[in-house]
Amino acid sequence: MDTMDFIIWAVSLLLGSLPCSLSSDMSTIIVYLSSKNLSSVPDWLSSYTEALDLSHNHIQALGKEDFHQTSSLCFLNVSYNVIQSIDPKVFHSTPHLEFLDLSHNKLHSLLGQSYLWMTPNLTYLDLSFNEFVNMTLGDEFSNLGKLEDLRLSAEVIQDKDFMSISSLHLNSFTLYVSVQTRYKGGSLTNVVSKKIIISTKSDCDFTILGDALTFFSEVKLDGFKGQTLAAGVSQRSIIKVTHLELVNTLTAWKHLTSFVDIILSSSVKHLSFDMLTCDDMKPGRTVGRSSNLESFYIRQASVTVFLFSQEMLYDFIINMPVRNLTVVQTPIIHVTCPQSPSRIHTLDLSDCALSERVFSRGGGSGVVIECNTLQSVEILSLKGNNLQDLKQLSNRVQLMSSLRSLDLSQNKLLYHGEPGDCVWPSNILHLNLSSNSFDNSVFHCLPKTIISLELQDNDITVMKTDILKLESLQILDLTNNRFHDVPDCTAFPNLQRLLLRGNSLQSPSLDFVRTCPALQDLDASNNSFICTCSLQEFTSIAGETVAAQMKLLHWPGDYSCSYPDTWRGTLLKNFSLPAISCSAGLLATAILVPAAALVIAVAMLCHQLDGPWYMGMICQWARAKKRGILNRDRPEDLQGIVFHAFVSYSQRNAEWVKGQLIPKLEEEDTEGIRHGLRVCHHERDFIPGKPITENILLCVEKSRRCIFVLSSDFVRSEWCHYELCFANHQRVTRRFDSVILVLLEPLPLYLIPSKYYQLKDMMSRRTYLEWPRERAKQVLFWANLRAALQADLPPWRRNYGSCGR
Numbered sequence: 001m002d003t004m005d006f007i008i009w010a011v012s013l014l015l016g017s018l019p020c021s022l023s024s025d026m027s028t029i030i031v032y033l034s035s036k037n038l039s040s041v042p043d044w045l046s047s048y049t050e051a052l053d054l055s056h057n058h059i060q061a062l063g064k065e066d067f068h069q070t071s072s073l074c075f076l077n078v079s080y081n082v083i084q085s086i087d088p089k090v091f092h093s094t095p096h097l098e099f100l101d102l103s104h105n106k107l108h109s110l111l112g113q114s115y116l117w118m119t120p121n122l123t124y125l126d127l128s129f130n131e132f133v134n135m136t137l138g139d140e141f142s143n144l145g146k147l148e149d150l151r152l153s154a155e156v157i158q159d160k161d162f163m164s165i166s167s168l169h170l171n172s173f174t175l176y177v178s179v180q181t182r183y184k185g186g187s188l189t190n191v192v193s194k195k196i197i198i199s200t201k202s203d204c205d206f207t208i209l210g211d212a213l214t215f216f217s218e219v220k221l222d223g224f225k226g227q228t229l230a231a232g233v234s235q236r237s238i239i240k241v242t243h244l245e246l247v248n249t250l251t252a253w254k255h256l257t258s259f260v261d262i263i264l265s266s267s268v269k270h271l272s273f274d275m276l277t278c279d280d281m282k283p284g285r286t287v288g289r290s291s292n293l294e295s296f297y298i299r300q301a302s303v304t305v306f307l308f309s310q311e312m313l314y315d316f317i318i319n320m321p322v323r324n325l326t327v328v329q330t331p332i333i334h335v336t337c338p339q340s341p342s343r344i345h346t347l348d349l350s351d352c353a354l355s356e357r358v359f360s361r362g363g364g365s366g367v368v369i370e371c372n373t374l375q376s377v378e379i380l381s382l383k384g385n386n387l388q389d390l391k392q393l394s395n396r397v398q399l400m401s402s403l404r405s406l407d408l409s410q411n412k413l414l415y416h417g418e419p420g421d422c423v424w425p426s427n428i429l430h431l432n433l434s435s436n437s438f439d440n441s442v443f444h445c446l447p448k449t450i451i452s453l454e455l456q457d458n459d460i461t462v463m464k465t466d467i468l469k470l471e472s473l474q475i476l477d478l479t480n481n482r483f484h485d486v487p488d489c490t491a492f493p494n495l496q497r498l499l500l501r502g503n504s505l506q507s508p509s510l511d512f513v514r515t516c517p518a519l520q521d522l523d524a525s526n527n528s529f530i531c532t533c534s535l536q537e538f539t540s541i542a543g544e545t546v547a548a549q550m551k552l553l554h555w556p557g558d559y560s561c562s563y564p565d566t567w568r569g570t571l572l573k574n575f576s577l578p579a580i581s582c583s584a585g586l587l588a589t590a591i592l593v594p595a596a597a598l599v600i601a602v603a604m605l606c607h608q609l610d611g612p613w614y615m616g617m618i619c620q621w622a623r624a625k626k627r628g629i630l631n632r633d634r635p636e637d638l639q640g641i642v643f644h645a646f647v648s649y650s651q652r653n654a655e656w657v658k659g660q661l662i663p664k665l666e667e668e669d670t671e672g673i674r675h676g677l678r679v680c681h682h683e684r685d686f687i688p689g690k691p692i693t694e695n696i697l698l699c700v701e702k703s704r705r706c707i708f709v710l711s712s713d714f715v716r717s718e719w720c721h722y723e724l725c726f727a728n729h730q731r732v733t734r735r736f737d738s739v740i741l742v743l744l745e746p747l748p749l750y751l752i753p754s755k756y757y758q759l760k761d762m763m764s765r766r767t768y769l770e771w772p773r774e775r776a777k778q779v780l781f782w783a784n785l786r787a788a789l790q791a792d793l794p795p796w797r798r799n800y801g802s803c804g805r
Helices: 003-015 114-118 139-143 206-215 226-234 253-264 310-318 390-397 440-444 511-515 533-542 584-608 611-630 651-666 692-701 718-734 754-765 775-789
Strands: 030-032 051-053 075-077 099-101 124-126 149-152 170-177 193-200 218-222 243-252 270-280 295-299 324-328 346-348 379-381 405-407 430-432 452-454 475-477 497-499 521-523 561-563 643-648 703-710 739-743
Touching: 114 139, 193 206, 206 218, 206 226, 226 243, 226 253, 243 253, 253 270, 310 324, 643 651, 643 692, 643 718, 651 703, 651 775, 692 703, 692 718, 703 718, 703 775, 718 754, 739 754, 739 775
Parallel strands: 030 051, 051 075, 075 099, 099 124, 124 149, 149 170, 170 193, 193 218, 218 243, 243 270, 270 295, 295 324, 324 346, 346 379, 379 405, 405 430, 430 452, 452 475, 475 497, 497 521, 643 703, 703 739
Antiparallel strands: none
16 A cells, blocks of 8 residues: 555545544644655654654654553554654553554564554554564454454565454455465464465465465465466465455466466356456467356456467357456457356456447358347446447347446447347347547437337437337436437336436427426436526426426536626526516517607707708709609710819728829829819818708719729718719710719628619729829829720810809
């Protein structure tokens, strides 16, 4: 037992100990001083100290007053020090001491442990790995009437060494031995213990092994080699042991099979191997046909050679004549079929590397023959393997007619077949398919007889209507899937317990209540609930308003709102909304009455804010359109045209218009050439005093072209909208294209409001000029724009209010 094991053991000891009264302040119970380079017991320990760890220090002696202040001490670990002497009265102030570890020190004799007279309540004592030569125990050991676990080691073990503990009834007795340990046969006869543990790191004389198997009913052997085990059991005609546990065993296959073969004909009923290593796989004995063995357990077995007959290994395992067979955490990739009908009742092959071909055997031409000799198996666990195809796996177990419980969790199982393709044994009651890769199709491949189905940690989202009907199903566990609503029970009419913890439920409905008449327990905890009106109806399940017979598990602590933010973290128990929020009639009344009042108020406000003026603007636009219709049959006439172009733009783009556009069109260029274009600019050419709409109409009429400088600000300007409408009207009346679009920046169509439908239509049907950022491309831009505007207009002199008549 290492240091951390001591601490854990101490806590469990203290919590379960009646003599020790635990303090509510855990910091006063356990004092951890391991590896602190101490040379003596500290003198500052509190009287409330109940567990003290002084291991891995340099303490040489324990004095009379070392623990006088720790009257509540129950646990003491002073292992891995250099203790040579212990005062007989060192524990006179610790009447409640129950756990004492003095292992790995320098004590010299087991006859001189007089301090044990002061520890009548000890239940655990470890004196192993000191400098004891002889195992002879002193009379003081007889004082330990409550001792349950005793651990010792010495170089010489003789008969009568354990006379002083012959009256004690131990639960566990541990001996640490080695090749150098000299043991006299029969020396263990005076030890009365339910279980004996013999531990070695380098093997030992098999005589002590034989005595352990003869005198005790439960034996644990740690670190023995297979050859020693086989020799030890072969030389004993009488073996008393019924529970035999082997840990850290290194063996050759022939020694292992010889040992197991002898055990099969002995009194042993339960045989287990933990961390078994085979370093030689030369053929050994075959397994016997009959035995007294009831259970055979292997955990973490490995083979260090690469070339050997794997079938020999698999046959040895599966043909074991036992009722309970367990092989776990072992990298076997296959298990064959027993040669004759097996009496295995419970078969556990968890955490191995098995595939769907498990239990099958090959026939001619690659045909797979199903196993028909495992008909006694009632409980089968294939958890944590490499299984991937549920349909094939159902074929492997279909002939196990007694199978009641099947665990296929923690694999990679999928199902892609049609409903009814799977063939299962007719008596399966419990099926565990948790932690696989199943989607909704898994319900097409299930045994119809099951009463309990576990499907936690899969990828299931919904129950389809075409799934198999499971009349007997009573418990369905769908924890940690992706359900958005509580599934109904149409396919499970007798369902009593439904678990949906950790799914994606947000606002589950109560439709399932109608189809689940037998449902008693529902677990919908730890979901991301959206707290709305519909959720209020669902939470009524917790009361008696909907289903008095139904219980909502983990209510109310594990049910809380995830959305909206104002309710986040609020328990559903405390969530409520006003009645008006959840009633359509009340909500409609609350909305329509204020809306009607708002419409009336807006109408009155429009009248006060000169709404008729806007109607007059529309009439002027209509008159302009009428003039265009009357003049459409006349050829194009430039008489009365004053400007080459009227410019429409947003005020936010005024810097570019006044600094770039107008100067480039009206002024001389760098070579002194005058272009002679006249541009109508509202800041300069609108007539003061006239309404803006009349100014716009007049200037558009007196301009041959209309330039629209488009940008994201343009589509947010109401006046730009009017100017665009009037210019479009002028284009229709003159029957030629008078509109030029200049795109100052990218303007996607989806950014243009719906009222600019004319602009959308223009941009989708015609080419427009894009203002280039590169200076080299701007020369071509100005050339194209001037070419589009060039025309011979009548002579004209600019006056103030140029748009006037």
